[in-house]
Amino acid sequence: MTENKAAPSNGSILVVGGGISGLTTALEAAEVGYDVFLVEKNSYLGGRVAQLNKYFPKLCPPSCGLEINFRRIKDNPKISIFTQAEVEKVEGTPGNYEVAVKLSPRYVNENCTCCGDCEAACKTEISSDFNFGMNKIKGAYLPFEMAFPARYVISPQIIGTEDAQKCKEACKYDAVDLEMEAESLNLQVGAIVWATGWEPYDATKIDNLGFGQYPNIITNMMMERLASPNGPTKGKITRPSDDKEPESIAFVQCAGSRDENYLPYCSYICCMASLKQATYVREAYPDAKVYIFYIDIRSPGQRYEKFYQTIKEDENVFLIKGKVAEVNEDPDTGNVTVVAENAVTGEKVKQTVEMVVLATGMQPTAATDKLPADLKYNEDGFIINDFEKGGMFAAGCANKPADVVSSNQNATGMALKAIQTLVKR
Numbered sequence: 408m409t410e411n412k413a414a415p416s417n418g419s420i421l422v423v424g425g426g427i428s429g430l431t432t433a434l435e436a437a438e439v440g441y442d443v444f445l446v447e448k449n450s451y452l453g454g455r456v457a458q459l460n461k462y463f464p465k466l467c468p469p470s471c472g473l474e475i476n477f478r479r480i481k482d483n484p485k486i487s488i489f490t491q492a493e494v495e496k497v498e499g500t501p502g503n504y505e506v507a508v509k510l511s512p513r514y515v516n517e518n519c520t521c522c523g524d525c526e527a528a529c530k531t532e533i534s535s536d537f538n539f540g541m542n543k544i545k546g547a548y549l550p551f552e553m554a555f556p557a558r559y560v561i562s563p564q565i566i567g568t569e570d571a572q573k574c575k576e577a578c579k580y581d582a583v584d585l586e587m588e589a590e591s592l593n594l595q596v597g598a599i600v601w602a603t604g605w606e607p608y609d610a611t612k613i614d615n616l617g618f619g620q621y622p623n624i625i626t627n628m629m630m631e632r633l634a635s636p637n638g639p640t641k642g643k644i645t646r647p648s649d650d651k652e653p654e655s656i657a658f659v660q661c662a663g664s665r666d667e668n669y670l671p672y673c674s675y676i677c678c679m680a681s682l683k684q685a686t687y688v689r690e691a692y693p694d695a696k697v698y699i700f701y702i703d704i705r706s707p708g709q710r711y712e713k714f715y716q717t718i719k720e721d722e723n724v725f726l727i728k729g730k731v732a733e734v735n736e737d738p739d740t741g742n743v744t745v746v747a748e749n750a751v752t753g754e755k756v757k758q759t760v761e762m763v764v765l766a767t768g769m770q771p772t773a774a775t776d777k778l779p780a781d782l783k784y785n786e787d788g789f790i791i792n793d794f795e796k797g798g799m800f801a802a803g804c805a806n807k808p809a810d811v812v813s814s815n816q817n818a819t820g821m822a823l824k825a826i827q828t829l830v831k832r
């Protein structure tokens with residue numbers, strides 16, 4: 408792996424986005440001998456998967472999968488990675504693209520040993536984006552403990568303050584560079600794979616489900632962070648209003664999905680995500696009751712269906728077929744009543760629980776942040792692969808909602824498409 412050293416050549420491939428899809432495309436292409444530039448806007452690789460507690464269906468921690476990929480990248484001189492980097496402009500045609508990339512300053516150089524002295528010296532606390540604002544972190548921080556590249560970041564929020572100076576003075580390795588500036592880089596590549604992934608749908612836009620209004624209503628990605636040992640509560644699932652261990656939790660499926668007012672499509676993974684999160688709750692609290700309100704349970708394929716059947720057999724998990732119409736909070740207890748119509752019996756169901764998880768869907772990053780290239784999008788913002796034109800391809804959730812396995816398969820296919828562009832050149 409070479410970091411931040413460009414050797415531009417149009418015989419090489421640019422991968423934009425260092426989530427699981429981008430990592431896979433980059434590795435597959437590099438391991439057959441192609442030079443790859445991997446551009447990631449975050450300060451670390453791994454994308455959304457790095458924020459998960461466990462993967463369905465095996466329920467292993469995402470660190471297993473990611474660490475193997477990080478090791479393969481470290482060992483491969485064909486891959487150059489650029490973090491805190493974004494593509495600004497793409498010009499050219501298949502086989503011959505000129506790409507302008509902007510690198511934002513990290514204020515910490517490669518001398519960093521992750522000793523943590525700058526973090527200890529820094530007094531300012533900032534909201535943690537990685538944990539969806541559920542806790543605060545220091546202005547000098549490591550994004551998470553297995554972050555790759557393993558290097559601290561000084562937040563731009565403390566630049567110019569006394570605290571930034573204290574971080575510099577605390578560093579014994581001359582790794583803090585407060586003069587670091589944004590840089591630009593020009594790359595010549597033959598093919599581009601956009602693996603820019605997804606964002607959790609903004610649940611504050613859903614007007615009937617109380618997110619942002621009632622503290623004990625959280626999203627599924629917040630639940631992943633709450634359940635994670637490296638999360639804001641060190642893996643203890645507690646409700647936000649009073650840190651109580653919940654005795655009952657409701658999951659609201661299709662929260663803002665399959666609804667013309669919000670996301671009209673099915674996000675593919677949020678049924679499986681809630682079934683998985685039911686296991687987090689049941690493991691942590693053996694007496695807790697879990698209520699899952701759904702329109703249809705989508706558990707595609709034999710393995711996922713088996714996973715669903717296992718959860719269904721749990722006598723403390725109640726699956727209710729019915730779309731949630733409203734939620735109400737009791738201000739005295741913080742408890743939330745979920746109201747739905749049972750689609751099987753036709754009865755109105757009112758279930759009071761201590762905490763609610765909204766199974767919000769995936770929105771492609773490109774839906775809100777159009778990419779600076781001549782790409783086609785569908786009406787929901789997913790990039791359409793134009794194989795006839797070739798040259799630029801979309802992998803993983805940039806192309807459609809997908810789980811990790813399908814993202815990896817799709818990303819491998821796109822590595823091949825990129826290679827074919829170079830070979831045909």
Ligand SMILES: Cc1cc2nc3c(=O)[nH]c(=O)nc-3n(C[C@H](O)[C@H](O)[C@H](O)COP(=O)(O)OP(=O)(O)OC[C@H]3O[C@@H](n4cnc5c(N)ncnc54)[C@H](O)[C@@H]3O)c2cc1C
Nearest residue numbers: 424426427428448454455462463603604605803804810811
């Ligand atoms: C609650 C929840 C739980 C889930 N649990 C599971 C599970 O247990 N098992 C499973 O298989 N799947 C699970 N998933 C799905 C899984 O998260 C996705 O399959 C996976 O994240 C897809 O990876 P990706 O690389 O396509 O996208 P992402 O993970 O979104 O990665 C995209 C990367 O691109 C970067 N990027 C974006 N735009 C730019 C840009 N313009 N320039 C540079 N970089 C950019 C981003 O910073 C990010 O690092 C879950 C999803 C949810 C919502």
Ligand code: SF4
Nearest residue numbers: 519520522523525578
């Ligand atoms: S920047 Fe310096 S003080 Fe901070 S973790 Fe790295 S080596 Fe340690």
Ligand code: SF4
Nearest residue numbers: 661664673674677678
């Ligand atoms: S995966 Fe399930 S919860 Fe998600 S949109 Fe599809 S049906 Fe709804």
